[in-house]
Amino acid sequence: MKTDLKKHNWVPWMRRVLHLASLAYGQTSPNPLVGAVILDSQKRLVGEGYHSFAGQPHAEVEALSQAGSSAKGGTLLVNLEPCCHQGRTPPCTDAILKSGISRVVIAVNDPDPRVSGKGVDLLRQAGVEVVCGVLEKEAVYLNRAFIFRNQTGRPWGILKWAMSFDGRIALPNGSSKWISGLESRENVHSLRARCDAVIVGGRTVRIDNPLLTSRGLSKKEPLRVVLSSSLDLPIDSQLWDTKPAKTLICYGPESDASLLDSLPNGPEKVLLEKNSPFKLLELLAQKGCNQVLWECGSNLATTAIQQDCVQEILLFLSPKLLGGISAMTPLADFGFESIEEAITLKELSSFRKGEDIVLNMLLDNHL
Amino acid sequence: MKTDLKKHNWVPWMRRVLHLASLAYGQTSPNPLVGAVILDSQKRLVGEGYHSFAGQPHAEVEALSQAGSSAKGGTLLVNLEPCCHQGRTPPCTDAILKSGISRVVIAVNDPDPRVSGKGVDLLRQAGVEVVCGVLEKEAVYLNRAFIFRNQTGRPWGILKWAMSFDGRIALPNGSSKWISGLESRENVHSLRARCDAVIVGGRTVRIDNPLLTSRGLSKKEPLRVVLSSSLDLPIDSQLWDTKPAKTLICYGPESDASLLDSLPNGPEKVLLEKNSPFKLLELLAQKGCNQVLWECGSNLATTAIQQDCVQEILLFLSPKLLGGISAMTPLADFGFESIEEAITLKELSSFRKGEDIVLNMLLDNHL
Numbered sequence: 264m265k266t267d268l269k270k271h272n273w274v275p276w277m278r279r280v281l282h283l284a285s286l287a288y289g290q291t292s293p294n295p296l297v298g299a300v301i302l303d304s305q306k307r308l309v310g311e312g313y314h315s316f317a318g319q320p321h322a323e324v325e326a327l328s329q330a331g332s333s334a335k336g337g338t339l340l341v342n343l344e345p346c347c348h349q350g351r352t353p354p355c356t357d358a359i360l361k362s363g364i365s366r367v368v369i370a371v372n373d374p375d376p377r378v379s380g381k382g383v384d385l386l387r388q389a390g391v392e393v394v395c396g397v398l399e400k401e402a403v404y405l406n407r408a409f410i411f412r413n414q415t416g417r418p419w420g421i422l423k424w425a426m427s428f429d430g431r432i433a434l435p436n437g438s439s440k441w442i443s444g445l446e447s448r449e450n451v452h453s454l455r456a457r458c459d460a461v462i463v464g465g466r467t468v469r470i471d472n473p474l475l476t477s478r479g480l481s482k483k484e485p486l487r488v489v490l491s492s493s494l495d496l497p498i499d500s501q502l503w504d505t506k507p508a509k510t511l512i513c514y515g516p517e518s519d520a521s522l523l524d525s526l527p528n529g530p531e532k533v534l535l536e537k538n539s540p541f542k543l544l545e546l547l548a549q550k551g552c553n554q555v556l557w558e559c560g561s562n563l564a565t566t567a568i569q570q571d572c573v574q575e576i577l578l579f580l581s582p583k584l585l586g587g588i589s590a591m592t593p594l595a596d597f598g599f600e601s602i603e604e605a606i607t608l609k610e611l612s613s614f615r616k617g618e619d620i621v622l623n624m625l626l627d628n629h630l
Numbered sequence: 631m632k633t634d635l636k637k638h639n640w641v642p643w644m645r646r647v648l649h650l651a652s653l654a655y656g657q658t659s660p661n662p663l664v665g666a667v668i669l670d671s672q673k674r675l676v677g678e679g680y681h682s683f684a685g686q687p688h689a690e691v692e693a694l695s696q697a698g699s700s701a702k703g704g705t706l707l708v709n710l711e712p713c714c715h716q717g718r719t720p721p722c723t724d725a726i727l728k729s730g731i732s733r734v735v736i737a738v739n740d741p742d743p744r745v746s747g748k749g750v751d752l753l754r755q756a757g758v759e760v761v762c763g764v765l766e767k768e769a770v771y772l773n774r775a776f777i778f779r780n781q782t783g784r785p786w787g788i789l790k791w792a793m794s795f796d797g798r799i800a801l802p803n804g805s806s807k808w809i810s811g812l813e814s815r816e817n818v819h820s821l822r823a824r825c826d827a828v829i830v831g832g833r834t835v836r837i838d839n840p841l842l843t844s845r846g847l848s849k850k851e852p853l854r855v856v857l858s859s860s861l862d863l864p865i866d867s868q869l870w871d872t873k874p875a876k877t878l879i880c881y882g883p884e885s886d887a888s889l890l891d892s893l894p895n896g897p898e899k900v901l902l903e904k905n906s907p908f909k910l911l912e913l914l915a916q917k918g919c920n921q922v923l924w925e926c927g928s929n930l931a932t933t934a935i936q937q938d939c940v941q942e943i944l945l946f947l948s949p950k951l952l953g954g955i956s957a958m959t960p961l962a963d964f965g966f967e968s969i970e971e972a973i974t975l976k977e978l979s980s981f982r983k984g985e986d987i988v989l990n991m992l993l994d995n996h997l
Contacts, residue, residue: 428945428975428991429961430797438969565953578795580947582975582991586932586964594796597953602805608795608949613987620980620989624795624949 270397273368276300276340277398280370281405283313283322284342289457289481290316293551295373295409297343299326301364304336316483317551321346323355327362335363342402344373344395347382356385366392370402374413408554411574417544422557422564423454423577424593425619431585432561432593437470439591443579446617454577456481459552460511462543464563465491474501475558476508484508486552489530490563492538494522505529513543540572565595568606573626576608580620637764640735643667643707644765647737648772650680650689651709656824656848657683660918662740662776664710666693668731671703683850684918688713690722694729702730709769711740711762714749723752733759737769741780775921778941784911789924789931790821790944791960792986798952799928799960804837806958810946813984821944823848826919827878829910831930832858841868842925843875851875852923855914856897857930859905861889872896880910907934932962935973940993943975947987 283298291297291314299322301310310333312325320328323345327334339345345355345367359367367386372395373379383393403410408419425443426432433439441448455461456477467473468489475487487502487510494514502510503526510530514520515538523532535542540563547555557567567573599605608624615621650665658664658681666689668677677700679692687695690712694701706712712722712734726734734753739762740746750760770777775786792810793799800806808815822828823844834840835856842854854869854877861881869877870893877897881887882905890899902909907930914922924934934940966972975991982988 426797427972428943428989430793430959434966434969435963436967438967440969442969568951576795580989582977583969584935584961584964584973584975585966585969586961587966588959588963590959592797592955592957592959594951594953596802596955597951599801599952599954600803600805602801602807602809602950602952605794606951608951610949610985618977622795622947622987 269394273340273394273397276302277342277368277370279311280340280342281398281401283311284405286313287315289459289554290483292459292553293317293412295343295406297322297341299323299339299341301326301330301334302338302340303330303333304365306338309333309337318351321352321355324352324358327358330362336365338366338368339364340368340397342370342398343406344369344371344378344380344382345386346373346375346378347385348377356382359386359391360389364391366394368394368397370396370398371406374410376413412548412553417541417548417572418459418552419554419575420544420557420567420573421454421458421554421575421577422567422573423451423579424564425579425581426593427581427583427585429584429586430592431587431590433591434585435587435589437591442581442583442585443619444581444617447579447581447619447621450616450621452476452478453480455485455556458485458554458556460486460488460547460555462488462490462555462557462559464559465489465493465496466560467558468496468500468502472497472500473558474507485556486511486547486550488513488543488547490514490538490540490543492518494518494520496522496526498525503527503529513546514538539570540567541570544572561591561593561595564593565597568594568626569597575611575626576624578622578624579616580622582618582620636761640707640761640764643669644709644735644737646678647707647709648765648768650678651772653680654682656826656921657850659826659920660684660779662710662773664689664708666690666706666708668693668697668701669705669707670697670700671732673705676700676704685718688719688722691719691725694725694731697729703732705733705735706731707735707764709737709765710773711736711738711745711747711749712753713740713742713745714752715744723749726753726758727756731758733761735761735764737763737765738773741777743780779915779920784908784915784939785826785919786921786942787911787924787934787940788821788825788921788942788944789934789940790818790946791931792946792948793960794948794950794952796951796953797959798954798957800958801952802954802956804958806838809948809950809952811948811984811986814946814948814986814988817946817983817988819843819845820847822852822923825852825921825923827853827855827914827922829855829857829922829924829926831926832856832860832863833927834925835863835867835869839864839867840925841874853878853914853917853919855880855910857881857905857907857910859885861885861887863889863893865892870894870896880913881905906937907939908937911939928958928960928962931960932964935961935993936964942978943991943993945989945991946983947989949985949987
């Protein structure tokens with residue numbers, strides 16, 4: 264009970280910490296989102312900061328440098344356990360101990376195996392009081408992509424689609440411009456800004472010739488990824504111009520790689536061990552992606568779900584009736600024989616964008 | 631401005647009137663939903679009532695009988711213009727004049743051509759002050775089915791379906807039990823209680839063998855209607871037992887009516903001029919239906935929409951992924967070539983039933 268009350272008192276400051284952390288959403292990969300607040304010994308705010316970009320100072324260091332000598336005897340609040348290893352920047356635990364901070368309040372332990380409790384131990388051994396678990400659930404939610412990548416070796420996958428009220432993602436003739444409204448399409452740009460990569464299949468490149476950028480909403484445009492088995496790709500796609508954003512073409516051993524010779528040099532081309540969403544996401548994790556967006560057609564989307572490469576769904580439901588017996592639907596076949604086999608979803612949030620209803624769901628096995 | 635203020639003062643009482651009217655939702659057809667409130671000359675509540683069932687006293691008469699002599703010099707508030715014709719009960723205008731009421735406040739004029747302004751004229755000619763248009767929009771919404779039937783000669787049509795997140799109403803093997811949750815299915819029972827008829831096609835009878843009742847939620851179970859062109863109907867359907875509710879089988883001139891001989895005698899069988907939703911709804915309007923519920927498959931639903939027999943849609947969206955390339959979707963083909971041809975919907979309301987999201991939409995050309 265004592266511990267719970269102790270935690271409770273830090274909740275308002277930890278909310279501020281989470282808010283600070285979220286300011287860099289989509290910009291910090293492969294690092295997590297981290298915010299920090301320093302209170303002096305009288306619990307007055309004397310410093311705050313957040314991690315803005317991989318290679319830039321960690322949140323704790325930002326906040327400590329703002330606090331200066333006022334940190335002595337004070338409290339550091341941070342949403343993720345401070346690191347205790349040398350990365351691109353020195354360990355944060357060193358800076359904390361040096362500052363004379365006497366209490367550290369943490370939301371959630373770092374899942375990175377190089378830290379994972381070691382940061383807390385080191386601080387406690389040095390005589391610093393450590394309170395853990397303040398707004399833990401909220402902090403896990405904020406860094407769900409980073410945590411998932413650390414646990415599985417693959418980035419967190421978001422699958423989005425725009426669908427009419429009668430479950431169609433296109434007309435029988437393939438036309439899909441535009442099922443969702445302007446506000447929804449703008450929302451997709453900001454969604455891309457929060458992701459490290461956007462993935463499509465070859466068919467989407469052939470039919471839609473998409474640009475797949477955040478339209479400048481992100482300082483760091485997501486990597487545009489084409490996963491193709493046929494490598495039957497058009498010569499003049501918008502994706503081959505890598506000035507707006509980098510492009511990666513992935514394929515498997517069964518593909519005829521000579522087809523790539525006719526494409527421009529801009530995009531990176533990578534042969535995967537196997538042409539599969541799973542192998543692709545392993546590669547993208549190695550490339551530093553915490554979170555990826557699937558903007559593909561129904562076949563690739565279905566395989567991605569089957570290979571546990573989708574953790575979250577964003578449905579843009581448009582108040583229109585399209586009809587069309589042969590019209591495209593968002594997913595292909597799972598082979599279910601009974602409704603009880605269906606994949607269940609858990610609601611994260613729902614909101615409106617113009618006339619559209621946007622439903623954000625979690626695949627039930629996650630979080 | 632004077633008139634607007636005059637109306638404004640009656641709004642709270644008119645809300646009470648609309649609430650009273652709504653108490654008999656689904657029970658009054660072919661009559662409208664009507665509530666009435668009587669205030670005495672000091673504006674104190676002295677009587678109220680609502681029309682509970684066709685053949686029962688009108689709301690005005692109920693309220694006047696409660697008010698007795700206190701009605702003299704008082705105000706009657708009623709959501710629909712009082713009738714001035716002899717129906718199953720005497721004209722309400724007679725009772726109003728007899729009571730000595732000096733002011734009548736009305737939300738909306740009666741669309742019934744036998745009334746339609748004549749009731750107001752008659753009252754004014756007799757020296758009664760009449761205020762019209764108080765909460766008119768809300769009153770039109772409440773009686774949209776009655777008004778639509780008076781304007782078109784066909785009942786208001788509601789189409790409902792339960793759909794997975796990926797736009798499926800069944801698995802490829804036809805299994806659909808249950809896509810929506812328990813709470814949604816209970817909601818469908820109360821939806822049936824608010825309708826005068828429930829319509830399915832022959833295929834739904836063959837595959838689902840549905841009961842189509844409100845499970846006793848309505849004092850007057852809706853008429854269960856089967857519209858079939860093949861008349862290939864099973865001998866042992868639950869619908870042929872007409873103890874729980876009446877059943878009507880409709881077919882067109884091209885059908886082989888001799889197939890009906892093998893069916894039990896309970897259901898009424900009617901040959902339509904043409905096997906079409908439009909002709910069926912004309913018949914159902916003649917039978918006193920104000921509002922009908924389409925619980926049919928995609929082909930009949932699509933034809934019903936094309937023939938302007940659907941004004942409102944209720945989508946039960948279930949947080950599940952079913953997949954299935956050949957799985958059923960809610961609607962068949964409209965033949966649209968461009969998204970701009972799509973039928974647009976306007977949101978009426980949205981709510982939750984258990985885990986499901988229920989979206990109530992109006993086809994854009996109505997209300």
